[in-house]
Every structure is written in C-alpha cells, then in structure tokens.
Amino acid sequence: MESDRPRPIGRGAKVRTAVHAATLAELVDKGYAALSVENVAQRAGVHKTTVYRRWKDRESLLTDALTEHVATDIPIPDTGAIETDLRALARSLVQSFTSPAGQAILAAMFTGAAHLPEIASARRHVFHDRLTRATPVVTRAVERGELPSGTDPAELLKTLAAPIYLRLLITAEPIDEETADRTVRITLAAARSGALRPPQTP
Amino acid sequence: MESDRPRPIGRGAKVRTAVHAATLAELVDKGYAALSVENVAQRAGVHKTTVYRRWKDRESLLTDALTEHVATDIPIPDTGAIETDLRALARSLVQSFTSPAGQAILAAMFTGAAHLPEIASARRHVFHDRLTRATPVVTRAVERGELPSGTDPAELLKTLAAPIYLRLLITAEPIDEETADRTVRITLAAARSGALRPPQTP
Missing domain, CATH: 1.10.357.10 (Tetracycline Repressor, domain 2)
Incomplete structure (x- = not known):
C-alpha cells in the first residue's frame, strides 16, 4: 500500500500515462471483456491500489484512456x-x-x-x-x-x-x-x- | 403443450406476425434487457413452446422481428x-x-x-x-x-x-x-x- 502523502508533480502524470498505455495495450491484446484493473496495474508496473486511487473502476479507467x-x-x-x-x-x-x-x-x-x-x-x-x-x-x-x-x-x-x-x-x-x-x-x-x-x- | 401435427398454411404466418408485433411492443415498453420469450408469448396470446418451436432464443426472435x-x-x-x-x-x-x-x-x-x-x-x-x-x-x-x-x-x-x-x-x-x-x-x-x-x- 502506498501512503496518501502528496507526491511531487510529475509522478502523477507519469503514472497516468503508464496506466492509460497499459489499458489500451490490454484492450488491444485481450479485448474489453477480459480487461481488468489487476492486469492493467501489472502491465503498467504499479500496484492496483494506485489505479483504484485515481479511477473508481475499469469502466472509468477505460473511458478516460480512450478519451x-x-x-x-x-x-x-x-x-x-x-x-x-x-x-x-x-x-x-x-x-x-x-x-x-x-x-x-x-x-x-x-x-x-x-x-x-x-x-x-x-x-x-x-x-x-x-x-x-x-x-x-x-x-x-x-x-x-x-x-x-x-x-x-x-x-x-x-x-x-x-x-x-x-x-x-x-x-x-x-x-x-x-x-x-x-x-x-x-x-x-x-x-x-x-x-x-x-x-x-x- | 401443442401437438407437432402439421397445421394449415396461414396459421404459421399469423403466429409469426403476432409474435413479431409482440416482440417489438415488449421492446418499446420494457427495453431489451427485460425482453423475454415468456412475456412475448403472453402478449401474442400463444404458448411459449409455440415461440420456441420457431425461434431458438430471444436473440433470434429479436433479430428476426427487427429485420x-x-x-x-x-x-x-x-x-x-x-x-x-x-x-x-x-x-x-x-x-x-x-x-x-x-x-x-x-x-x-x-x-x-x-x-x-x-x-x-x-x-x-x-x-x-x-x-x-x-x-x-x-x-x-x-x-x-x-x-x-x-x-x-x-x-x-x-x-x-x-x-x-x-x-x-x-x-x-x-x-x-x-x-x-x-x-x-x-x-x-x-x-x-x-x-x-x-x-x-x-
């Protein structure tokens, strides 16, 4: 688990970019039905709680990445x-x-x-x-x-x-x-x- | 249950028309998620086995009625x-x-x-x-x-x-x-x- 202390600006943007890229890569490789926060987090090299802190579920993650x-x-x-x-x-x-x-x-x-x-x-x-x-x-x-x-x-x-x-x-x-x-x-x-x-x- | 004896030509077409109309009416009233063969049969005034004899499931029924x-x-x-x-x-x-x-x-x-x-x-x-x-x-x-x-x-x-x-x-x-x-x-x-x-x- 990560702490909730503020992080330097820049890290958030990097995580966001990495998670977006991993979401699209998972979508391309496995399709929507198999898309999961766990797989996205693993692919992006972050803990899944890091993903859940920014996106409430795989739907909001997907929508954000696609947009x-x-x-x-x-x-x-x-x-x-x-x-x-x-x-x-x-x-x-x-x-x-x-x-x-x-x-x-x-x-x-x-x-x-x-x-x-x-x-x-x-x-x-x-x-x-x-x-x-x-x-x-x-x-x-x-x-x-x-x-x-x-x-x-x-x-x-x-x-x-x-x-x-x-x-x-x-x-x-x-x-x-x-x-x-x-x-x-x-x-x-x-x-x-x-x-x-x-x-x-x- | 109805028998499987051949029926006069004309009855099949009438059943088909009635079931198509009932399918669309159910779709308009209740939407796709609530569409069921049971409700369609009841609305069309036929037994649900009559529907299942012609259409294998609600998806083929819907596709046929829409087309x-x-x-x-x-x-x-x-x-x-x-x-x-x-x-x-x-x-x-x-x-x-x-x-x-x-x-x-x-x-x-x-x-x-x-x-x-x-x-x-x-x-x-x-x-x-x-x-x-x-x-x-x-x-x-x-x-x-x-x-x-x-x-x-x-x-x-x-x-x-x-x-x-x-x-x-x-x-x-x-x-x-x-x-x-x-x-x-x-x-x-x-x-x-x-x-x-x-x-x-x-």
Whole structure:
C-alpha cells in the first residue's frame, strides 16, 4: 500500500500515462471483456491500489484512456489548400480506425462496452474534441476564399466523417484511402455548392 | 403443450406476425434487457413452446422481428423528381428513428444487444435491404437526366443516410426535418458534381 502523502508533480502524470498505455495495450491484446484493473496495474508496473486511487473502476479507467487516446491520434494538417488538408484528415481517420488499436477501441466503444452510459458520453466527447481541433482547417479555407463564406466547420467535418462511420458501424464494408478520398470529393462538392452553410444563410 | 401435427398454411404466418408485433411492443415498453420469450408469448396470446418451436432464443426472435420491421418501415417514394424523392426518403428515415418503436429498436441494436453477432449481421442486412429497395429512386433520376450518368445508387443512398446515422450513433444530436433536408442538399450537390460515380469513371 502506498501512503496518501502528496507526491511531487510529475509522478502523477507519469503514472497516468503508464496506466492509460497499459489499458489500451490490454484492450488491444485481450479485448474489453477480459480487461481488468489487476492486469492493467501489472502491465503498467504499479500496484492496483494506485489505479483504484485515481479511477473508481475499469469502466472509468477505460473511458478516460480512450478519451485521451483518440483526442490526439489524428494530426491536424495545414497544407495551404482545403483539398489536401481534408484528404490528410480523412486518411488519418481511416488509418486510425484500421490500426490494431483503432479496431480494439471501436470494438470496445460500439460493441463490448456499448451499454455503458460513460461510453456513450465518451463517444460524444471524443467526436466533439476532434471537431474542435480540426475547425481551423475549415476557417482557413474560408479565409483563403476556397469555400463560401459562412461555411459551417462542424457541418463540413461531420459530412467528411459520416460516410466513414457508416461503413464502420452499419455496413461493415472495408474502409481505405479510396473511402477517404471519396468523402473528400463529396464534402467539397457540398461545401462549394453552399449546402454546408446554416439554413438561414441566403 | 401443442401437438407437432402439421397445421394449415396461414396459421404459421399469423403466429409469426403476432409474435413479431409482440416482440417489438415488449421492446418499446420494457427495453431489451427485460425482453423475454415468456412475456412475448403472453402478449401474442400463444404458448411459449409455440415461440420456441420457431425461434431458438430471444436473440433470434429479436433479430428476426427487427429485420422484418425495418425492411418495410420506409416507403419508397416516386414523385417524379429526385429532390422530392430524396426529401421524402430522408424524412421517412428521420421519422422512423424518432418514433417510439424506432428509438427502442436503435437502443436494442446499438446499445443493449450490440454485443450479439446476430445483431451486427441484422444491422448490415437491414441497411442493405433498404438500399436495394430505394435504388429505383436513383436509377429513375439518372434516366430522367437529373443526375449524371454512372451515378452509383448505393453511394448516393449511403451519402444520404450517413449524416443521420452519425447524429444517432455518435454526436447524439437531435434529428429533425432540417437534418433530413440538409442531407438531401449535400447529397444532391455531391451527385451533380459527379462525386458519386465510381472512381474509375472519367
């Protein structure tokens, strides 16, 4: 058992990072059903009471690890042109979902742990974080005059992501670079036609 | 207990319809977790052995009832113009998902029963059936010269449905007629630009 005395700043962050990494590694190797605080603690090289001090159960640990991971796994491009920016973004999304970690995360979020309210909330937050981080891609394109003024960044980014999620969650079709490039063509056509401005815009 | 003698044709279909209706009614009233063959049989006015003779467990009963229900709940419009056809289709989809039955079905398919392989398969089949039934909407528009020759009906219909599913399954935003009308504008802009033809089409 560890004492409850305050620890120097830095150690907490290191434990947190190690436990998050161990959680994802366990998820990838063994799946959601077999995920346990004991195994995560062992893999992270910490005592399980250290884990329980920060996370009340495996569900909150999982939600926290997933949120942190997916909030930062898609780099935000700045190539100077909307078409190449969107292509990089859509391809990163496809790559993230088709990686072993991405597959394990999807399986946990949409199958094994889909019944947990925390997971539904994590799905919303993760998506919202990604939208917020990618918003400059759209605002820069509007400033450069590549897209109609008033184009709604959130609508554009949802249009970009929607066909990828449909394939992942409904049709179970494979997704690849062509899936990414096609959703870019669809999204750009919609944006240039003005369909991605708020409805009240003339 | 009922005997195993053959029964006149017609009775089986009636039992099937009654049991499907009872399954959906139980799902709407009580949710997936509380769904039981006993309750379904009682509601349908049949003995539970009658149910077990046709369906091996509540999962196969549920999958069968859902597949039958959602394969026919969206009427296929033929208004003579692609814009009004797609608007009717998208609005029907939104209405279906926002009805009490639609909400209960979504909760079962994507939350309560999401871990069942039969349900993943049912999601694919249901979507594929809807696509197939709606395909004439697109082929007629191409024949009328409203959309570019070579427009892929499946791609168009997936583009139409994707933003609705994204809101239902990821962002948890409300969906309404404006959601439907917006995805029609996006889809038409993409189709008219040629982005919904197969990639090899020049």
